[in-house]
Amino acid sequence: MSDQADPPIGIPRKTVPPKTEEEVLARALDLAGQTLGSVARSHFMRVPESTTRSKGWAGQLLERALGATAGSKAAPDFEQIGVEMKSLPVDRLGTPLESTYVCTVPLDGAAGGPWEESWVCKKLSRVLWVPILSERSVPIGERLIGTPFLWSPSVAENTTLQQDWEMLMDMILQGEIGRINGKLGDALHIRPKAAKASDKKWTLGQEGEWVQANPRGFYLRASFTRGVLHSQLALPSSSSSLHQ
Amino acid sequence: MSDQADPPIGIPRKTVPPKTEEEVLARALDLAGQTLGSVARSHFMRVPESTTRSKGWAGQLLERALGATAGSKAAPDFEQIGVEMKSLPVDRLGTPLESTYVCTVPLDGAAGGPWEESWVCKKLSRVLWVPILSERSVPIGERLIGTPFLWSPSVAENTTLQQDWEMLMDMILQGEIGRINGKLGDALHIRPKAAKASDKKWTLGQEGEWVQANPRGFYLRASFTRGVLHSQLALPSSSSSLHQ
DNA sequence: GAGGATCCATGCGTGGATCCTG
DNA sequence: CAGGATCCACGCATGGATCCTC
DSSP: OOOOOOTTTTTTSSSOOOHHHHHHHHHHHHHOOOBHHHHHHHOOOOOOOSSSTTTOOOOOOOHHHHHHTTSSSSSOOOGGGBBBBEEEOTTTOOOOOOOOEEEEOOOOOOSSSGGGGGHHHHHSSEEEEEEEEEEEEGGGGBBBBOOEEOOOOOHHHHHHHHHHHHHHHHHHHHTTTOOOTTOOOOOOEEOEEEEETTOOEEEEOOTTTTEEEEEEEEOOOHHHHHHHHHHHHTTSSOGGGGGG | OOOOOOOOOOOOSSSOOOHHHHHHEEEHHHHTOOHHHHHHHHHTTOOOOSTTTTTTTTHHHHHHTTTTOOOOSSSSBBGTBEEEEEEEETTTTTTBOSEEEEOOOSSTTTOOOOOOGGGHHHHHSSSEEEEEOOOTSGGGOOOBBBBOEOOOHHHHHHHHHHHHHHHHHHHHHOOOOGGGOOTOSSSSEEEESOOOOOOOOEOOOOEEEOOEEEEEEEEHHHHHHHHHHHHHHHHOOOOHHHHH
16 A cells, blocks of 8 residues: 655665764764754655654754664664664753653563663763754754764763662562652653553563553653753863853 | 554455354355455455465454454464364365364473363364365365365364373473474374474473573474364265265 | 476565654 | 553564475
């Protein structure tokens, strides 16, 4: 039933994966200052009318433009070099507009193990942040890509993340998932992650019995990513805003 | 990227599920004598040029035409009434041209349990067979649908199936899957079932260690389905061919 | 001719996130 | 305005079988 014509031969749908951190950063820097619509046209992608029904569109566009291994499971966006790419919606002052999704919360038995081996820690160990000026008043195709940068958690950031993660995972292992809500955690918290609130997955209850619960995800609070952005602003040049 | 127009409003893509065995049989009888192409046009489905690259097409066409719960998992085609539909390619003499796929072979730990609770037994407990005159020389769209009938295994058939199944499942539980091939089993046998021979799934080896093996499926031999068809021919009228 | 190899459609889970009330 | 709810893309597994060599 799908008789759509293929795109013209010789026009690639995807970019070849980058081989080094420097390469992926250079590519991302090339995108800075461009609009999402401009990048989309370069890659023959349609621009949606609104993000309401295309929430992941900007992130997926950047994945293509940068040569990420699209849609691959349980692996960083750029597998070969261990880098995770995250788009970050910001306002004109550079303040994050939303929390940042990290990964799914393991509700099954495979929840054990130390922080260092957790999927949260691994995903956040090396991140290419790509800010996008995403004020609601600006049509999606006209939104500007900001200056990207590579980041790893500072010692202090890592400690905060680890403490939040351990507190939350302890509750899950104790079967107290029913008591978890979005208020817990300073930097990292847990919120629902599903197509419908009625979606359920099996998980372990307080007495070790199997119960059903809403699928959840780990998210970084906007207050945390704000700190990430601001520490970055102080770095690049000697004429930092801190000196003014 | 899929901007295909929907079909005209008011024309359903699928038939409503039947509520009784009589109803699904009556619908199937309505299809008898029609060509696959004719049924396809009634349901706005395209007819493939050959079955080489559309092997499941006839079965999926019949599912739609009869109102099966298409593509649903781990459930009979007609969930509400516990009936499984099977298309059966036959030559002009009514002899089956192929073996009949039943279900996937469980290679993981969940292989235990008695015959009565096996997925093979459940799927075969009530089957709507729909013969299709499928000689290779006849173009797909012109192939004729034969007279369908409801069937349950006779005591003798059930015994044969159970013996084959127990022999094969014993081998799997003993970790001897590497020794299983298509030669084993009188009525029911095991053959590969994958997109590529290189596809692998995890399974239990002889010493209880995890090893990889090709995914497999249970199939009914054509000699078995021939018997099913011939016993059916003897039933409907008193002037059976057995009397001639 | 039969056993091993292969092909398409479709549901579902995961990864990409933002929406939207109280 | 933050926490709960929701939406799209796409890979992968499963269910539909027949192809194609020895």
